[in-house]
Amino acid sequence: MPAIKCGLKAVVSLVKRRNRNKCFSIVSPDTRQAMKAGANPREERWDAPIQDVARGRISIIVADKSVAIREILRESLERSGFAVRTTCDPVELRAWSQYPQTDLVIADESVLFCDQMSPMVLGEIAADMPLIVTRANANAPAEECRHPGLCGTLLKPFDIKSLIELCERAVGAPDPLIETDVLPLLGKSRASKALYRYFRRLARTDYPVLIQGEAGTGADLVAKALHKSGRRRCGPYLEIDAAGFDGKNLGEFLGATKDSQDHGLASRARGGSVYLEEIADLPFDAQARLARLLKLLGREKNEAPRVIASTSKNLPTFVAQGAFRQDLFYRLNVMPLHLPPLRTRLEDLPDIVGAMLNELRDEGLAPGAVHPTALQRLAEYDWPGNILELSNFLRRIVVLYDGEITADLVHAELARSVAPRSITVSALPTPTLAGAVENYLSSVLDDVTCQPPGLYSLLLREIETPLLRRILDVTHGNKLKAAEMLGLNRNTLRKKLEKLGM
Helix, strand or coil, X not given: CCCCCXXXXXXXXXXXXXXXXXXXXXXXHHHHHHHHCCCCCCCCCCCCCCCCCCCCCCEEEEECCCHHHHHHHHHHHHHCCCEEEEECCHHHHHHHCCCCCCCEEEEEHHHHCCCCCCCCHHHHCCXXXXXXXXXXXXXXXXXXXXXXXXXXXXXXXXXXXXXXXXXXXXXXXXXXXXXXXXXXXXXXXXXXXXXXXXXXXXXXXXXXXXXXECCCCCHHHHHHHHHHXXXXXXXXXXXXXXXXXXXXXXXXXXXXXXXXXXXXXHHHCXXXXXXXXXXXXXXXXXXXXXXXXXXXXXXXXXXXXXXXXXXXXXXXXXXXXXXXXXXXXXXXXXXXXXXCCHHHCHHXXXXXHHHHHHXXXXXXXXXXXXXXXXXXXXXXXXXXXXXXXXXXXXXXXXXXXXXXXXXXXXXXXXXXXXXXXXXXXXXXXXXXXXXXXXXXXXXXXXXXXXXXXXXXXXXXXXXXXXXXXXXXXXXXXXXXXXXXXXXCCHHHHHHHHHHHCC
């Protein structure tokens, strides 16, 4: 095949000759005239964080030296439902890739490995940012292969369909039916964007989901959003409080018999979703019945309800202690979803507060504007009750007070309605790890004869689990960076996470 130039005439000629949907397509006369002049009338500078990308749309940056390629990729991706910004400037690419609203970068090697850039742009793209690289020849620089977020490379000319499929594998396909205003997932931080991308992927499957997070992080809201966003949205949605069952009444409710198709839960939620709240509180004798039912439901595929469970407890520890069935844990933990506590994502507070006030308006209340200093005061509180506590607090403020929500008002209401020990973390004495371990051992070693074997392994697991979870929160799920912080080999960290079910 003869060498192909990236000029507009060569692109149009190629499309006409092949009459196929390749990387380049014929553009409108107005756009073609602008390209001949060396400019793109639709291309605009992006000097501020994205403001016009709808919450439900996936935002992509396209970086290429060719105006024609940028415009054609923009048109093709926008027709597929993506929000697109284009550039040929390495400086802009480096800046835009840092914005938390960005979901994916598609960049040509001519922009990534620009001689004038030091360091190269590739090293400035966040490690957790999905990246697709395009190139005009097969000789890729070695730096390209070392980016943790690399999803694939495409050699020009490439098929547009292949590019879109690669984008969908990287960040999920656009879907207008997926919930976009789920409170626990709101925010512009990179952690929130990564969590929302994961949520979009889960919404397109029917696999069981285990939602883990502290009390009040909104597991029930996420579970309902998964149902509304999934393929079973037209089916029934059942919520079950696991703590309210024992082995007998759970068996009657679930219908865990040899033929599960005509009894209990399988018929009540056929073609829909079942949400099992606080699954760790399910009595041990009831867990066997539930495990059996899940095994039977797994054979029904299309008709069986999707199972979504949640817990604020450390289930792997419960399994290690023999308080939770291991087989049930593995049947539920097919797709784990961890909801971070509100205190670790305070930068998302303005978006979450705004959404909560809109909900109050929908309820017929009239909340006033929130002063910026009030947001700062809200961010100083650690919110042990997470989103639920914040929602109740704002509802109380709006009902009891009129007008603008000020910092003084927030401070007064916190002092009046919140236990003093929780108002400011900095006022508390800093606990030591050694002291915490001593307190724990004092509580479990009152009677040595009653303790099961394996206390050493249990204690290590008790320490490792919160440590690894916190490190993953800090690194936004970047396992390579987490391994570096812990001083562990990446494979060692991966094995530990698998062993702990994280």
